[in-house]
Amino acid sequence: MTTILDVERIEKSFGGVRAVQGVSFSIEAGEMLALIGPNGAGKSTCFNMLNGQLRPDAGRVRLLGQDITGLAPRRVWRLGVGRTFQITATFGSMTVRENVQVALLSHAHRLLRFWRPAPEHFADEADALLARVGMAEQAERACGVLAYGDLKRVELAIALANAPRLLLMDEPTAGMAPRERVALMALTRDIAREQGIAVLFTEHDMDVVFAQADRIIVLDRGRLIAEGSPAAVRANPEVQAVYLGAGLVHG
Amino acid sequence: MEDLLIQALNGLASASSLFLVASGLTVIFGVSRIVNFAHGSLYMLGAYVGWSLVTQLPEGLAGTSVGFWGSILLAALIVGAIGMVIEVLLLRRIYEAPELFQLLATFGVVLVVQDVALLIWGPQDLLGPRAPLLRGSTEMLGVRFPRYELFLIIVGPVVLGLLWLLFHRTRWGTLVRAATQDREMVSALGVDQRRLFTSVFFLGAMLAGLGGTLQLPRESVNLQMDLAIITEAFVVVVVGGLGSLPGAFLAALLIGELHAFGILILPRITLVLVFLVMAIVLVARPHGLLGRASAPSRGAAAAPDPPIGPTPRPLIVAGAIALALLIAAPLLLRDYEISVLTELLIFVLFAASLHFIMGPGGMASFGHAAYFGAGAYGAALLAKHLGAPMLLGLAAAPALAGLLGIAFGWFCVRLSGVYSAMLTLAFAQIAWSVAFQWVEVTGGDNGILGVWPDGWARDKSVFFYLTLVLCIGASLMLRRAVRAPFGYALRAGRDNALRAEAIGIDGFRIRWLAFTVAAVAAGIAGGLFAYSKGSVFPSTLGIPRSVDALLMVLLGGVQTLSGPIVGALAFAGLQEQLMRATELWRLIMGSVIIALVLFFPQGLAGAVQKAWGK
């Protein structure tokens, strides 16, 4: 197993509030790592420091040994990091296939072409990715009119377009029906295994977390309080204390 | 020293006047996101209505304080009511239209009001009476200072204070502030949005009317007041930060004072000063002095553009027929009609170039004429100073326009929404003032004459074919670019900046390049325009020319690729016909625009596309 991402004591403060303090962890290829914690624990801040949306105040982020701390998101992406968002981010004025094609074009450095219509580029590759996420039939539809669950799948296909080594998924199942959630994450898990992609995801739904994660890290008030297998984390008294009031640990 | 203090007071008086107009504009924009072009018209109506009331006072009231101030207030209320009528009858029906579309409607109002005012009050400048009790002057620092100016200095802060109370101490005001920050939230609160908007329009229009009618004792009332004030009012609103009243006040102060002192040092600076200020402020602070990054505006909240898809066969057929007719046109038509067609083709490219950044790029420009004009001057300067042949001039046109696009675009594409549009306007005005002021090189406002085509292209038909090839060719290239990967990258940034960045797209570079491409295309149109007219004047890069382009794109429909073509033909064609047919062309043109806006809120091409899709 190779270490894909190595996070070393990253820190971030907003106007005196220490949102993330000295968090370290790493992910291996093909591994599903869940990042959980109660609201305001610093999950999103942590996440945004990994893909370049936020620059850490201190600490290091390494991708395959290369220091990517503070690089712009688009540069991080070029190094092989795909991303999905809590609120789906797709291009509403394009069809499903075109959404994936844009990502493929960007990956191939072909965006500055002015002649051949974009739909003629990478159509087969886009369809293959869409087929992998189960969206092949809807390739021609406008993204603006899709059901939410389908948008999430499209986003996954977009995120896979640059053959990433690491997938960052922020609340990938938020807003979906329970059955859809499990299906989406099972699909993600299959793809990750198959292609040796490391996946880091945050998640509120503990059913999903415990069913799909290989390993879990727990944040509370900016600190990493637990790390380990689902069973170990579930048994961790500190984690239970954090979550007890919210009654979120079940299933 | 005394002189400087007095000059500071003069600056304060101008600032107050400016603030009154700008305050209404910023309130309206803050809530409804409408770029109200007709605000200057409301200001002018305030002055005219006030003049009528004051000069028609009944016996006993004439010349009294009660009569005078009563007339002033009544005039403001009447203008407020007019604003309300405009909102209810027109704007309310098009709130769901794409961003800036309402600008087209308000421009229709501007045209109508110009002719209506001419019909009611006649062409002559009118002089209002002076204000009772504030007639004369007061000795200050050894200088006589008009009492009315002192009064105005006080009015500005008083109005600001009253508005502050209104917005912070009443439920209505709280709602308006909430709506300024987040419209969806207000509708979630169960407030009747329509009534809120109507009342906001009343307030904004009333403030414009008050600003206008308060000018009675110091300025003449004339038909140029509307356009003279509107740009400056917008500058104040944007420099202050859209929707921010204290910001507008601060900006008015800044501009008023800079003006007052600027003319002491460099008298000719008045031409461009406000735009220099705006450019500097916006480059340093992308949301104005006190503005905040706003929630996504109406355009982004509205339904996304439909996917482009392949060109439908009927459209290809129609295009081919149109092209065939154009190719045959010189055999059928006389010289004049050929030259009108030449002009229309030039406008088609000009509109298409603006659409390129406005539609796929999502960046409106209020200053696109800068690149059209740069093309015209590029060609004309080469012809005048170097005696260059026409083809060289036509090559220089896009080159100069492109260089300008690279330089200005670098600043403009960093901003968003109306701020970006206004920064383009600021740069365009700076370019305009260079053309206007640098007499030795550009000939100033007397322009450059004798830019006629070379002998071989002097025949109207030959020049028409040249224009046809260049304009249709460039327009088709732009269309092609929109469908090509570059266009997709551009639309990606517009649709979702976060996602675009997350798939490696450098939004800034893409937009910058798009801006430059649009400038180059506009430059080609400008170069051809110079040779078709034989002369070039600063007006080729003036505000009206920019507004024309904007109107063409909006009229045709921002969301369709054929929009700019249809819009340019409709707008320029209509104007050409009406100007020959009637004296009252502005009234008719304005009414037609208003009607089109009401019936086709997706623009003309958008309406056709929609009908086709059904």
Next chain:
Amino acid sequence: MVGFDRRTLLAGGTALAMPRIVHAQGDVIRIGEVNSYTSQPAFLAPYRNGWILAIEQVNAGGGVNGRRLETIFRDDAGRPEDAVRHAGELINSERVALLAGGFLSNVGLALGDFANQNKKLFVASEPLTDALVWARGNRYTFRLRPSTYMQAAMLVEEAAKLPARRWATVAPNYEYGQSAVRWFKELLTRAKPDVTFVGEQFPALGRIDAGATVQALASTTPDAIFNVTFGADLTNFVRQGNTRGLFERRRIVSMLTGEPEYLLPLGDEAPENWIVTGYPWEDLNTPGHTAFRDAYRARFNEAPRLGSVVAFDTVSAIAAMLRKTGADTETEKMVDAMRGLTFPTAFGTGDVTFRPIDHQSTLGAYVGRTALRNGRGTMVDWRYADGAAYLPADDVVRTLRPQS
């Protein structure tokens, strides 16, 4: 297709083209008149009246050699590019014999250049810019009204008589304002070398910040002021100047302010004792002018403005030219007839000539002082300044104008 006559196809092609009324030709001579009617209505409404009156009079007198005159008016909305388009339409579709009009200088220049390019006669009525007949002068362009240079020269003659040494200037920031100030400075310095210019203001046209401008002028403590502002700028300038005492114990020399167009809107706040160029419409009682004024009043129920005179004289000149060619509308013949053409002006001061050397007419202007009478401004102590006396010597003109 060679030798194919487009015109014959046109009858069939008209449905495709713009709708057009087919006029009977032959007996009428058509004049194409382009002006900024919608952008400058205050000046051009009386102008148009004067034009209509003159055309009616010519036609009532049997036209020119039995041919009636007809005018096709076009509004350029203040845009030179639209003026050029109209000019093309007038020549090409409406078949006018010649072009006339222009109020704004840049429109005049654009039309002049168009006329030169298309070898058509253009009789410019109003535009003031010197470039129209000098720097950018051409064979096909003639101008009626006394130019910026001429009016400045008329005022310099008076200004030089004043004891004032320290001068300040205020002018709208565009070519007309800049030229007027430049000529005034140059000619006054030549006439009176001991004058100094202590301050200048160039407010943007139509957007004067009057209070600040007045204060800025006052702070330079001039003995006298040369004013070039007009219209709304003038009104606002005068109001602020009156209230702030700028004009007290100072002499003001002012371009065009004696014209009713600019004097009347000022009402009872019209400045007194300014030295101005203008038009004493009420008191000018030459037989010619009285007849003109009466006819104008009878037709339009108001007093003529200077624009009315300019338009009337332009038509008179065109009619005189056509009589000279025997109603021949061939352009080169008309141009030759225009050179040196003499015709009577509505001022009733005798004949005016279009100078062959630069195509400028010798129409003059009235120089006098402003005064208040019956609650409004008027001109007193006026005299007619014959344009011929205020033009540079011929050898100077030759250096100013491109010689073909």
